Amino acid sequence: MELNLERIKKAQENIKEVVRKTPLFHTSTFSKQCGCNLYLKCENKQKTGAFKLRGAYNKVASLTEEEKSKGVIASSAGNHAQGVAYAATAFGVKSTIVMPLTAPQAKVQATKGYGAEVIQSGQVYDECYAKAVEVQKETGATFLHPFNDLDVMAGQGTIGLEILEELPDVDVIVVPIGGGGLISGIATAAKSIKPSIRVVGVQPEIVASTKASLEKGEVVTLPGAKSLADGISVSTPGDVCFEYIKKYVDEVVTISEDEIAYGMFSLMERNKLIAEGAGASPIAALLAGKIEGVKGKNVVALVSGGNVDIATVSKIIERELVLLNRRVRFTVELQDKAGTLGLLVSEIGKVGGNVVTVRQNNNWNEKGLDYADVFLEITVQSAEHGQQVIKELQEKGYSIEVHK
Incomplete structure (x- = not known):
């Protein structure tokens, strides 16, 4: 079994009745600032507020009846949690989600609202993952990994199909990286259709585990760190994802916490878009000049999600107004x-x-x-x-x- 264009197209068929085809629009303001023809792919407008529904729904749709009967369990900083809860409820399957104690309450409450039982444990994703494995052994539920799974990766890859369908002339796609499932799926889809496309990943510099892994040539684990981009604060990239990242991703850049905050603020002020830290990371990298070779190119920045606490939004607005x-x-x-x-x-x-x-x-x-x-x-x-x-x-x- 492998991740390929055929598998991603099958995932698109599996999810088409549920998942929204999210907006892709040109932004003249950011195009001028970044020196390119910049488009935003708005997965913050997806059901559940983030792209994760795509992979989660495709995974649940791919389970056997026996696997569904045991219920499902997942670990997540928040967006995969909501995707799994939504998908499981749609199929009449019991779901349990382990989330970090630091997860935004907006994500916790939304996950419960979609029908899941929520257990909060640990400070970062990797700690709640360990708790989920423990609970899975006790209950026998089917574990749904948030990124290191071919069906999940295929679901996320449908974003790449949508981008190419709407903008065949795209030159560069900029994607946030946490565990690597999102960029693996998008890069596989995009490169399979148009090999000349550049795919660039963005990580917080305080927990740039994929960049470190690429530099070493193997998966490495970094000390856990809590970034403003909580959805991509992952200490260890998925080993399955890593093989596709090595094959298809052209570059991984890192951004500071200040740059992430400014990206979130800029999307709110200039495009009236609420994005969580992970979702704002691609535009943050472009505004900070971290990605070379985009001048005059057609560039798509993926706004991967918008699930952020209003209190955090308020703090960021206050902070940026002072800094500016x-x-x-x-x-x-x-x-x-x-x-x-x-x-x-x-x-x-x-x-x-x-x-x-x-x-x-x-x-x-x-x-x-x-x-x-x-x-x-x-x-x-x-x-x-x-x-x-x-x-x-x-x-x-x-x-x-x-x-x-």
Whole structure:
């Protein structure tokens, strides 16, 4: 048995009544920034919010009746969990999912909502995988691996078929890598149809296990690390996947946590797309200039999923606004009398600033009880606009200390 184009086309037939053909659209903003004709393949718009449904559904569809009768068990950081839960329920099969204690609650609750029993154990994927193996031995359930399985890989490979069907002139496909099942399937499909396509994988630099394995020529295990891209925080790539990665993947690049956060922020602001860390990794790598040879090319960046906690989204927006100097924090000295603070807020509004936080220091400053220090946080349109706001306030006589 092997992964090939015929097997991937069969998977496409198996899943066609359930899985959405997700949007592929051109983004002029990112095309200009990255110097290529950039398209986004939006698997964050897939049922369950991520590509994993494809592989999970194809796997469950391929099980024998005896295997289904025993129920299924899986380990997952979240997206495979939801895919398995959805697929198992669709076939009337009992499912148990082991998820890390650190899994986003959005993913945990969604998995339960699709009908699975959830057990949380361990901090990273590899630890919850060990727990799932333990539970499988106790119950005899059929284990569904999230990536190191030919049927799962074939299901994920249907994304490659869809990309080629809609954009035959694609030159480069950029894909996140965790365990390797997604990129194995896509690369096998794409290269089988059009061998000249470049397939580039992206990993967090703090747990770049596939890149390290390729450099050594064999599967290696790295220390577990929790990346913002939790869906691809995998210490050991699948050995089955690795053979197809060696054969079909042209390059693997790594990105920092800051670059992942900026990728998520950019997709939200520029394309109105919510992407989890793994899903934003391809665009993050392109925006950071990590992928060479894309100038003037037709490039597809896979937005693999959008299952991220709203609290995390809020933190990322807050952080990026500060880093981009679009959220300005400063202290201003005011006379402690009625109307002075209201006048300051009015002046800020006149120059286009939006006040989000005001906090007055009740302790008098060095000038005594007649003056107070007031901390303000404002949002502005750009770093340049922020500088202009501060400058105009200073010209009006306000004594200001800007905080980094």
